[in-house]
Every structure is written in C-alpha cells, then in structure tokens.
Amino acid sequence: xxxxxxxxxxxxxxxxxxxxxxxxxxxxxxxxxxxxxxxxxxxxxxxxxxxxxxxxxxxxxxxxxxxxxxxxxxxxxxxxxxxxxxxxxxxxxxxxxxxxxxxxxxxxx
Numbered sequence: 001x002x003x004x005x006x007x008x009x010x011x012x013x014x015x016x017x018x019x020x021x022x023x024x025x026x027x028x029x030x031x032x033x034x035x036x037x038x039x040x041x042x043x044x045x046x047x048x049x050x051x052x053x054x055x056x057x058x059x060x061x062x063x064x065x066x067x068x069x070x071x072x073x074x075x076x077x078x079x080x081x082x083x084x085x086x087x088x089x090x091x092x093x094x095x096x097x098x099x100x101x102x103x104x105x106x107x108x109x
Contacts, residue, residue, distance in 0.1 A: 016054075
C-alpha cells in the first residue's frame with residue numbers, strides 16, 4: 001500500500017531534500033491526462049512493498065510550476081510521467097514513461 005504524500009507546494013522540495021539526507025525519497029510526476037502515466041502509476045503501486053521510503057505524488061497538471069522547480073532543483077529534464085529518487089539532496093535515479101520499473105527503483109531506495 002502506497003502512502004502517497006501530495007506534493008502541492010515548492011516549500012516541500014526543501015522538506016524532500018532534508019528527508020533524503022536520512023532515507024531515499026521518491027517523487028512521482030503524474031499527468032492525469034496521459035494513459036501511459038496512469039499505467040506507470042498503477043504498476044508502481046502494485047509493486048511497491050517498502051514503507052521505509054517516503055513517496056511524493058505530484059499532479060503536474062494542477063501544479064506545473066512545482067514540476068518546473070523540480071527540474072531546476074535536481075537538474076533533471078522535465079518529463080511526464082517521471083519518477084525521481086532523491087538521495088542526500090541529489091537525484092540518484094530517474095526514469096520516464098515505460099522505463100519506470102519498480103525493480104530498478106528498489107536498487108536506489
């Protein structure tokens with residue numbers, strides 16, 4: 001069961017950086033208008049079996065400026081859907097579209 005934390009303010013990015021100092025933190029950028037994104041989201045939720053890592057969910061249609069801020073802060077080109085793992089303040093892993101795989105993500109959590 002995923003305990004998504006809604007990502008709705010840019011201030012939360014600092015919170016994510018702080019959290020990532022002690023545990024890798026996942027960000028999932030979801031486009032509610034994209035079927036690939038919906039598929040990636042459900043695959044992620046089905047395969048998720050770690051409660052150790054915080055997971056943030058960004059509805060990027062509603063919060064586009066936050067998505068741009070993420071791209072700038074972690075120096076990762078904006079894509080959607082996109083998963084980022086933030087570890088000790090930097091992005092240690094990112095994947096987009098069909099490349100989003102829980103097996104790969106787990107190696108970075």
